[in-house]
Amino acid sequence: MRTPCTTGEPTAPQWRCALPPLLRYPTVDELASRAAALVARHPRDARLRRVGTSRAGTPLWLLSVGHGSRHTLVVAGPHANEPVGGGTVLRLAERALADPRLCEGADTTWNLLLCLDPDGARRNEGWLAGPYTLQNYFRKFFRPGFLEQPEWLPEGPDGTVLPETRALLDVQDELRPYFQCSLHGVDVGGAFVELTRDLPGLARRVERTAARLGIPRELGPYDTLYWPTLGPAVYRIPPPRRGDLAAAITEAAVESTWFHPHPYGTVTAVVEAPMWGVTAVENDTPPPDADAVLRAISRTLRRDTALLEAVLTRVRPSVSTGPDAARLLAPVDDYLLVGPGIADSWDPDTGGAAPRPLPPLDTARLTALAISARRVALRTAGLLHQLVIRAGEDPAGALPDLDRLIEAWCADYRDGYGARWIPVARQVEYQSRVVVAAFELAGRRARVDSHSGEPGWGSQAAVPMHRE
Numbered sequence: 196m197r198t199p200c201t202t203g204e205p206t207a208p209q210w211r212c213a214l215p216p217l218l219r220y221p222t223v224d225e226l227a228s229r230a231a232a233l234v235a236r237h238p239r240d241a242r243l244r245r246v247g248t249s250r251a252g253t254p255l256w257l258l259s260v261g262h263g264s265r266h267t268l269v270v271a272g273p274h275a276n277e278p279v280g281g282g283t284v285l286r287l288a289e290r291a292l293a294d295p296r297l298c299e300g301a302d303t304t305w306n307l308l309l310c311l312d313p314d315g316a317r318r319n320e321g322w323l324a325g326p327y328t329l330q331n332y333f334r335k336f337f338r339p340g341f342l343e344q345p346e347w348l349p350e351g352p353d354g355t356v357l358p359e360t361r362a363l364l365d366v367q368d369e370l371r372p373y374f375q376c377s378l379h380g381v382d383v384g385g386a387f388v389e390l391t392r393d394l395p396g397l398a399r400r401v402e403r404t405a406a407r408l409g410i411p412r413e414l415g416p417y418d419t420l421y422w423p424t425l426g427p428a429v430y431r432i433p434p435p436r437r438g439d440l441a442a443a444i445t446e447a448a449v450e451s452t453w454f455h456p457h458p459y460g461t462v463t464a465v466v467e468a469p470m471w472g473v474t475a476v477e478n479d480t481p482p483p484d485a486d487a488v489l490r491a492i493s494r495t496l497r498r499d500t501a502l503l504e505a506v507l508t509r510v511r512p513s514v515s516t517g518p519d520a521a522r523l524l525a526p527v528d529d530y531l532l533v534g535p536g537i538a539d540s541w542d543p544d545t546g547g548a549a550p551r552p553l554p555p556l557d558t559a560r561l562t563a564l565a566i567s568a569r570r571v572a573l574r575t576a577g578l579l580h581q582l583v584i585r586a587g588e589d590p591a592g593a594l595p596d597l598d599r600l601i602e603a604w605c606a607d608y609r610d611g612y613g614a615r616w617i618p619v620a621r622q623v624e625y626q627s628r629v630v631v632a633a634f635e636l637a638g639r640r641a642r643v644d645s646h647s648g649e650p651g652w653g654s655q656a657a658v659p660m661h662r663e
Contacts, residue, residue, distance in 0.1 A: 217282045217620050218619060218620065219323070219324050220281065220619055221281045221282055221285070222323060223281075223320075226281045226284075226285070226309045227309065230256060230285070231243055233258070240262070241258065241259065242259045243256055245257075246362050246366050247362025249312070249313050249314045249358065250314055250357070250358060251314040253313040255308065255309075255313070255359065255362050256308070257307065257309075258284065258288055258308075258309060259305065259307070260291040260292055260304070260305040261291060261297075261298030261304045262304060263298055263302040263304045264302055265303050265304070265373055265641075266303070266304050266306055266373070267304070267305050267306060267376070268306045268308070268370055268372040268374075268375045268376070268456075269284055269287060269305065269375075269630065270308045270311050270346075271284045271307070271308060271309055271310055271311070271378045272309070272310035272311050272313065272316050273312060273344070273345065273346045273378070274315075274338060274344065274379060275314075275315025275316050275318060275319055275338050275339060276315075276336055276337060276382070277379050277380030278319065279378065279468050279470070279619070279626055280310075280378025280380070280626070281309065281316075282619060282620075282622075282623040283626040283627050283630065284307040284378070286623055287307060287630060287631070288307055290627065290631065297631070297634070301638050303638070308366070311345050311346070312339070312344070312359060315337060315339050315343075319336065319337050322335040322336070327616050328605075329383075329609060330602060330605050333574065333577040333601055333604075333605060334580050335577070336574055337578070338526055338574065339526060340522075340526045340528070340529050343357065343522070343525065345357050345363065345452075346360070346377065346451050346452045346453065347360075347451055348360070348452065348455070351450055352455060360452065363452050364455055367452065368456075371459040372456060373460060373638075374462055374634050374637040374638070374641075375461050375462070375463040376633065377463065377464070378466055378468075378630075379465055379466065379468070380469070380622070381413070381469040382469075383470070383473060383566050383612070384411075384413050384416070384471075385412050385413030385469050385472060385473060386401070386405055386410050386411065386412050386428060386467055386629075387401075387412060387413045387414075387416050388428065388465065389418070389430050389432050389464070389465040390425060390431055390464055390465075390633075391454060391457060391463040392463075392640075393425050394462065394636040394640065396636055397632060397636055398426025398427050398429040401426075402427060404625060404628045404629055404632070405625065408621050408624060408625045408628075409621070410468070410469065410472055410622075410625050411473060411474050411476055412428035412476070412477045413469075413476040413559070413563060414476065414557075414559040415554075415556075415557065415559045415560025416430070416476075416563050417567035420554065420560075420564075421551060421554070432463070434454065435454060460641070464630070464637075466626055466630055466633070468622045468623075468625050468626040470616070470617060471608070471615060471616055471617065472615055473566065473612045473613060473614050473615075474613060475612065476559050476563050476566070477559055478557070478558040478559050478562070479559050480557060481557055482557065482558050485556045485561060486543040488556075488561045488565070489542060489543055489561070492561075492565050492568050493538040493539070493541050493545075493568075494538075494542075496534055496537060496538040497538045499568075499569075499572035499600075500531060500535055500538070500571075500572065507527060507531065507579060509593055510582065510589075510591050511524075513586055513590050514585070520582060523578050524582065526574070527575055527578050530571050530575040531575060533571070534575075538568070541553070562612070565612075566608070566612065572604060573601065573604050576597050577601065579593070580594070580597045580598070
């Protein structure tokens with residue numbers, strides 16, 4: 196029996212959903228079983244098909260709702276440690292089935308990829324069910340190295356080697372969606388959206404949704420440090436350019452599946468929802484001394500990186516054998532590679548190392564930079580902790596040191612920055628509302644531009660990305 200859904204849009208007509216509010220993140224297997232159950236309840240309007248297979252042999256499932264001639268594509272789980280998108284696609288499927296304005300009223304079929312990186316997501320299941328503490332999250336955190344993250348195309352689409360990436364590219368080329376959404380999660384910070392094309396009005400909707408749900412918006416994310424701002428907490432993703440690995444990690448400065456369907460007229464929205472919220476990331480007041488804060492952040496990141504490099508040197512001989520160790524060491528090496536360069540680019544005394552001048556820095560942006568610097572160190576410490584645990588021995592005596600670092604740095608997030616846990620149901624509700632808002636605005640833009648004849652929007656002719 197269906198129960199009233201109490202988390203829907205206040206302004207929308209009442210609809211009823213079969214899914215109760217999520218108290219925890221669904222696992223990879225639970226996503227597949229819940230999607231199959233939804234299809235069984237709605238066999239005429241929902242379909243589930245396998246569109247690929249992961250490196251470990253896990254099916255990549257695409258859940259489609261509706262029979263419209265136009266397509267949306269929503270991708271969950273692109274980053275292994277960001278599970279909120281799984282709950283969001285289930286919620287979106289229920290909404291699309293319940294609200295005719297989202298499917299037949301918009302002549303749209305919703306296509307929901309349940310998890311793009313199921314192998315990586317399984318590695319996070321140690322913390323997925325809780326308890327939701329910072330220490331538990333970072334000790335059991337996993338995110339693959341940059342070259343194994345399936346949204347990126349460091350060698351371009353023709354050089355794609357990951358089967359997960361190939362599957363997503365094939366779906367994009369098949370559907371040619373007018374709206375695509377990639378569902379991401381911020382571990383500590385606030386909510387924001389990144390767009391490949393402007394959607395006027397989205398910033399206001401994000402503000403209203405975040406306020407209703409008590410979620411801070413991130414007004415100066417580290418990810419968007421050099422990107423154009425389209426409105427508070429909404430940013431324009433610049434076209435990709437060639438760069439080295441450090442630039443790619445810190446600026447997403449390579450080709451990606453976000454831009455791959457751009458020639459079809461697709462607008463892509465990357466919707467970030469925080470797990471632990473920090474109020475200061477939406478404080479746009481000027482700091483008393485930004486340079487002093489930058490020096491302190493850079494000094495701390497250099498110190499933390501040096502500590503972790505010393506730990507890695509101690510443990511590498513005993514933990515570096517086997518494919519499992521290689522997958523954990525790859526992101527460790529990535530983080531230790533970029534840490535010193537990030538510190539130099541932010542430090543006013545070594546600013547010549549920066550690729551370009553830093554933008555104006557308010558309290559929100561400085562807070563985001565400090566959180567990001569700490570994130571690099573905590574992720575590295577957590578991965579090293581797992582390496583030692585999986586090795587089954589600790590001849591270097593590194594575990595006590597790693598435990599102390601993780602405890603101290605998590606306490607800084609909690610006590611120094613006021614990081615507070617946001618319940619899973621609220622994360623999902625925020626993300627699903629923002630996706631629907633972006634979808635509605637993308638639909639309006641597509642209709643307007645199809646009448647105005649704007650080239651490249653709604654057109655099926657491919658336009659080389661570098662000529663945009």
